[in-house]
Amino acid sequence: MTAAIFFLITTTLFFILSSRFAGHHRLPPGPKGWPVIGSLRLLGKMPHVSLAELSKKYGPVMYLKLGAYGMVVASTPDTAREFLKTQDLNFSNRPPFAGSTYLVYNRQDMAFSDYGPKWKLLRKLTSLHMLGGKAIEDLASVRRVELGHMLEDMYESSIQGERVVVSQLCLGTIANLISQVILSRRVFDTKGTGSKEFKDMVDELMELFGAFDIGDFLPYIAWMDIKGLIKRMKNVNKKFDVLFEKMFKEHRETKHERMEKPDFLDVLMDQMDNPGEEKLTDANIKALLVNMFTAGTDTTTSSIEWALTEMIKNPRILACAQAEMDQVIGKSRRLEESDIPNLPYLQAICKETFRKHPSAPLNLPRVSKEPCEVNGYYIPKGTRLNVNIWAIGRDPNVWEDPLEFNPDRFLREENVKINPSGNDFELIPFGAGRRMCVGAKMGMIMFENILGTMVHSFDWIVPEGEAINMDEAFGLALSKSVPLAVIVIPRLPPSVYGAV
Incomplete structure (x- = not known):
């Protein structure tokens, strides 16, 4: 009780003093928060929407007090x-929180560690051996074989009249693709128990990364773990740790088999x-493998699921996409990566999915190392930054009819050159600047x-009498709250549906 009273007094004093100090500077506009908790109550269950x-009320640069911390939101x-390019270096660190x-x-990983020598080493190794241009080219055959396994599974489901659960299938496929690069072998049966267990682990981890933990904003009460989130985080971390320890043991025992062609885990262990x-x-x-x-799996999986959902909901778009592919590829073989540059409508569908359903709606948070000025407003040192990518994608001042899923917008002259590469800030699903997602190029290719x-x-057939659910589930990745489960009917000859 004494500790709680002490916390209440010190936090209230902090608010009073910070308010007086802020009077000498022009902070960005924002809601007036309550004592101690600030504007936490306004975030709701869907912070990107709130x-x-x-x-809309306070403007494109907004400042909120969230417990003991200040946060600025760019929309x-x-x-x-301005934040991710002009002030990129000043906002190159991540704020600590329970998830990281x-x-x-x-925070021993690449996504949440501070900008510095260790982060640069992790990014260098990852770019050179896994996610960089040459590495991506060298792994084209691996991707082709893995997509063949996916087609086999889907074809078998169609013959047996089973539904395809898109998220489970995609996550298993991408996880196997990644595991072949890291471990030189497939790890998961995309339709089996192992894949479901792994998907459950990934889903829970991504949910916990995006979960609201009051202790992240009121550090004096973090030890109480009021919602039990920290306990859940420790439990899921143990599950991944067991998986990684098993991988490490098996890898050390078989290293002699890969002396001429080491995989990514060999490279990391040598380091x-x-x-x-x-x-x-x-x-x-281990943190990098997380x-x-x-x-690497959940963000791409959610993008694919949203794209298919929108296409099934809009049969015209699905028909146009298939017509383009039939003309370019024909119906006697499967799609190859080399076909994609000749499929502008498919590329437009992917861009439109990134616009309307960005996998990371609030980007990953950053924090200012020094005070700065943005748009004439004072941003104090230690201010947390969130860029609301979801809001940018649905802004009527940026996009015509933003709530409509319309790939044609990216075929028009004014938008055709917009790409999710971090340079066009109307469309930044992977972020921008030095902390932009290192896997952006690989993610785009896989998508x-x-x-x-x-x-x-x-x-793609929705069972009769069922409606397509479009509700979002907020987490680190913005996934569907109800997984897409549909019937698929083959369009190509049976010989096409194989791993070779």
Whole structure:
């Protein structure tokens, strides 16, 4: 009780003093919060939606007090550019929170660690051996074989009259693709128990990353774990730790088999004995694998699921996509990666999905290292930054009829050159600047390739009497609250549906 009273008094004093100090500076406009908790109550269950509504009242740069911390929200392309390009270095760190502490080994990963030598080493190794241009080209055959396994599973489901659960199928496929790069082998049966268990682990981890924990904003009461989130985080971390320890043991025992062609985990383990200044630890490698096996799978999976959902809901779009593929590819073979540059409508569908259903609606948070000025407003040191990518994608001042799913908008002259590469701030699903997602290029290739293969290879049928649910489930990735489960009908000859 004494500790609680002390916390209440000190936090109230903090608010009073910070308010007086702020009077000498022009903070961005924002809602007037309550004592101690600030504007936490305004975030609701869907913070990206709540913040988008608030920005309509307070403007494109908005400041909120959330417990003990200040947060600034950018909600337009121009303000996003100011923070993520002009002020990029000042906002190059991530704020600590329970998820990064308990799920990625106290921020030993690449996504949530501070900008510095260890982060640069992780990014360098990842770009060079897994997600960079040459590495992506070298792994084209791996992607082709894995998509063949996916087609086999889907074809078998169609013959047996079973529904295809899109998220489970995609997540297993992408996880196997990633595991072949990291471990030189497939890990999951895309239709089996192992895949479902892994998907459940990924789903829970991504949910916990995006969950609201009051202790992240009121650190003095974090130890109470009021909602039991920290306990759940520790439990799911143990599950991943067991999985990784098993991977490590098996990999050390078989290293001699890969002397001429080491995989990504071999490269990371060799870096543990690097005589140079920076070395990796077990925690660094495990945390990086969490990044790869969760964010790398869940974000792409959610994008594919949203795209298919929108296309099934809009049969004209699905028919146009299939007509384009039939003309370019024909119906005697499957889609190849080399076909994608010749499929502008498919590319437009992917861009439109990123616009309306960004996998990371609030981007990953950043924090200012020094005070700065943005759009004439003072931003104090230690202010947390969220860029509301979801709000930018639905802004009528940026996009015509923003609530309509219309890929044709990206075929028009004014939008055709807009790409999700981090330079066009109207469309930044992977973020921008030095903390932009390192897997953006690989993610884009997998999205276009898997989605195109699915659409070209099958027709998609919603069981009679069922409606398509469009509700969102907020987490680190913005997934569907009700998974898409549909009947698929083959469009191509049976010989096409194989791994070869």
